[in-house]
Amino acid sequence: MFNHATRGGRFVRRSRAFRGVAVTVSVLLALSTVELGAQRKSGGGSVKQSRSASSNAGANKSNNYNRSTNATPNRNTNANTNVNRNNNNTNVNVNNVNVNRNTNVNRNTNVNNAGYYGRPGAVVAGEEGAVAVGRRGAVAVGEEGFVGVGRYGGVVSGEVYDSYEGWKVAAGVAVGVAGGIAIGTMLARPPAASVTVVSSGTNYMYAEGAYYEQVMYGGEVTYRVVEAPPGVIITTLPSGCNSTTVSGVAVSQCGNTYYQRVSNGYKVVVF
Amino acid sequence: MSPRLQHTLQLFIVVVVIAGAACNRQQALNPEAASAKGDALLREMSKNMAAVQTFAYTVDERRQIPGGTQGEKKMTRQVTVRRPNALAFTGKGDRGETAGWYDGKQLTLVSHRDKVWARGPMPPTLDEALDFLSDEYDVEMPTADVLYSSPYDAFMTKDTTGGWVDTQKIGDRSCEHLAYRQPVVDWEIWLSTDRSLPCQLKVTYKQIPGTPSTLVTYHGIENPQVTDDTFKPKVPDGYHRIKIIRRATVIDPKLDEPAPASADAPTPGGKQIK
Numbered sequence: 001m002f003n004h005a006t007r008g009g010r011f012v013r014r015s016r017a018f019r020g021v022a023v024t025v026s027v028l029l030a031l032s033t034v035e036l037g038a039q040r041k042s043g044g045g046s047v048k049q050s051r052s053a054s055s056n057a058g059a060n061k062s063n064n065y066n067r068s069t070n071a072t073p074n075r076n077t078n079a080n081t082n083v084n085r086n087n088n089n090t091n092v093n094v095n096n097v098n099v100n101r102n103t104n105v106n107r108n109t110n111v112n113n114a115g116y117y118g119r120p121g122a123v124v125a126g127e128e129g130a131v132a133v134g135r136r137g138a139v140a141v142g143e144e145g146f147v148g149v150g151r152y153g154g155v156v157s158g159e160v161y162d163s164y165e166g167w168k169v170a171a172g173v174a175v176g177v178a179g180g181i182a183i184g185t186m187l188a189r190p191p192a193a194s195v196t197v198v199s200s201g202t203n204y205m206y207a208e209g210a211y212y213e214q215v216m217y218g219g220e221v222t223y224r225v226v227e228a229p230p231g232v233i234i235t236t237l238p239s240g241c242n243s244t245t246v247s248g249v250a251v252s253q254c255g256n257t258y259y260q261r262v263s264n265g266y267k268v269v270v271f
Numbered sequence: 272m273s274p275r276l277q278h279t280l281q282l283f284i285v286v287v288v289i290a291g292a293a294c295n296r297q298q299a300l301n302p303e304a305a306s307a308k309g310d311a312l313l314r315e316m317s318k319n320m321a322a323v324q325t326f327a328y329t330v331d332e333r334r335q336i337p338g339g340t341q342g343e344k345k346m347t348r349q350v351t352v353r354r355p356n357a358l359a360f361t362g363k364g365d366r367g368e369t370a371g372w373y374d375g376k377q378l379t380l381v382s383h384r385d386k387v388w389a390r391g392p393m394p395p396t397l398d399e400a401l402d403f404l405s406d407e408y409d410v411e412m413p414t415a416d417v418l419y420s421s422p423y424d425a426f427m428t429k430d431t432t433g434g435w436v437d438t439q440k441i442g443d444r445s446c447e448h449l450a451y452r453q454p455v456v457d458w459e460i461w462l463s464t465d466r467s468l469p470c471q472l473k474v475t476y477k478q479i480p481g482t483p484s485t486l487v488t489y490h491g492i493e494n495p496q497v498t499d500d501t502f503k504p505k506v507p508d509g510y511h512r513i514k515i516i517r518r519a520t521v522i523d524p525k526l527d528e529p530a531p532a533s534a535d536a537p538t539p540g541g542k543q544i545k
Contacts, residue, residue, distance in 0.1 A: 044332075044334050044411035044413060044483075044485050045405060045411040045412065045413060045415075045474075045476075045485075046405075046411075046412055046413050046414065046415035046416040046425070046474065047416050047425065047426050047453070047456055047458050047474055048401075048402075048405075048415065048416055048419075048425040048426070049405040049411060049412065049415055050455050050456045050474065050476060051428065051453070051455050051456070052402070052405055052406060053405065054454075054455040054478060186516075203511075213513070213514070214385065214387055214511075214513045215389075215513055215514045215515070215516045216380055216382075216387070216389035216513055216514065216515040216516065217408075217409060217515075217516040218408070218409040218410055218411065219369070219371070219380060219404075219408065219409075219410035219411070220366060220369075220382070221382045221384075221385045221387060221513070222516070224516070
């Protein structure tokens with residue numbers, strides 16, 4: 001159902017009319033995840049659970065709560081055309097296109113609390129429980145062994161807000177809304193204006209340029225911001241998109257997401 | 272009414288009031304005695320709960336957030352436990368209808384409102400599972416304390432103060448009222464006078480804005496007949512599986528040292544379930 005294998009890392013090689021034509025598209029997705037400094041916790045645990053949550057999750061006893069969020073999308077598109085000829089061999093390399101998409105979401109949460117210090121990385125496991133730790137972030141090896149998230153496991157990489165409006169208020173106060181809602185952020189309920197879209201048989205919610213998947217967190221269904229699922233079609237582009245051309249294809253770039261115009265709207269494409 | 276009868280009635284009322292006051296004075300214990308009595312009652316409850324291998328109960332949970340925008344949330348939960356490693360529950364309330372199963376290996380959760388389900392790994396014993404639920408899956412379960420193999424140890428810490436308060440009626444049951452304070456929470460428990468089993472539990476979360484509280488009322492604790500099937504997940508046809516998200520694992524600051532030679536090499540700190 002959730003095939004992150006194609007999203008965590010992709011290596012595509014195609015041969016068409018010309019020998020030696022190589023189109024290599026690699027997508028490097030680096031996610032730096034965090035501890036959950038702010039919690040959805042609003043009370044409801046047992047006595048022991050509450051003690052544990054307080055000591056482990058940072059109850060902010062010293063009232064110092066420092067958060068810095070940097071969402072820095074970097075995109076480099078390099079198109080190289082190399083033609084090498086001699087009398088005997090003809091090698092034509094066209095469209096040697098390397099698209100390096102680096103998405104770095106750096107969120108550092110420092111909770112100063114007696115006996116507790118945050119760490120610039122957090123670890124969770126996929127369904128099989130395999131865990132690997134990268135120093136600068138969480139790397140979870142999931143059910144299918146891919147770096148990223150497990151097939152059914154997930155990496156907690158964001159905070160939980162009661163609603164989209166609640167996130168707006170919090171983000172507006174704390175870090176500024178300009179960057180949009182970060183991947184990994186979770187909402188207790190989807191944005192009011194969201195619509196259901198489908199990719200590879202999986203339903204997502206879409207609103208204002210962000211895609212949400214249903215996940216189970218805290219024993220409740222929660223909506224988690226994810227990368228735009230390839231193949232999804234939306235009827236209207238979000239605001240702030242630019243027209244560009246990638247690999248000869250005219251697309252609209254909206255943040256880190258590319259949309260290709262199709263008959264019934266705009267389709268998410270990945271290069 | 273004759274004056275004599277009137278005087279008799281007045282005398283009766285005075286006697287009742289005095290008797291009531293005397294009774295109250297009997298209930299008021301000095302702090303040491305109240306602490307000792309509360310401790311003894313709590314240990315008895317702990318012993319009783321630990322002794323029963325299979326039990327089930329129904330509770331009404333009310334989560335109150337004074338002055339908050341969310342107001343009060345209610346849920347009725349039915350829980351069946353088989354020590355040492357099985358638990359099943361259903362819940363119905365303001366947050367929809369849910370069900371869950373723990374079988375010593377996995378946790379399966381179903382949301383009937385959303386027609387979805389999720390599954391994740393779990394430790395092999397109930398004690399570990401209750402910790403894991405909270406620490407890793409962030410599941411809040413206000414009744415968890417009484418499910419441990421030693422409820423007393425789940426409730427009590429060295430910095431806990433309090434003890435027996437009085438005897439109260441919870442529904443039609445006579446229950447001993449105990450109240451305690453801890454740095455993080457204040458909690459009260461009412462134990463049935465006759466069986467020393469939980470009648471009611473209230474936890475007030477002092478470090479959460481608004482100091483919300485959860486009030487859990489038990490409708491009896493029973494010894495049902497259960498089979499392995501009781502703890503087998505029952506996911507209705509057509510429900511979609513979704514990911515279960517685990518909380519980030521807190522890593523000891525001592526481990527925050529120079530990076531290992533290989534970025535791929537696992538480092539200690541992440542909890543693993545084998």
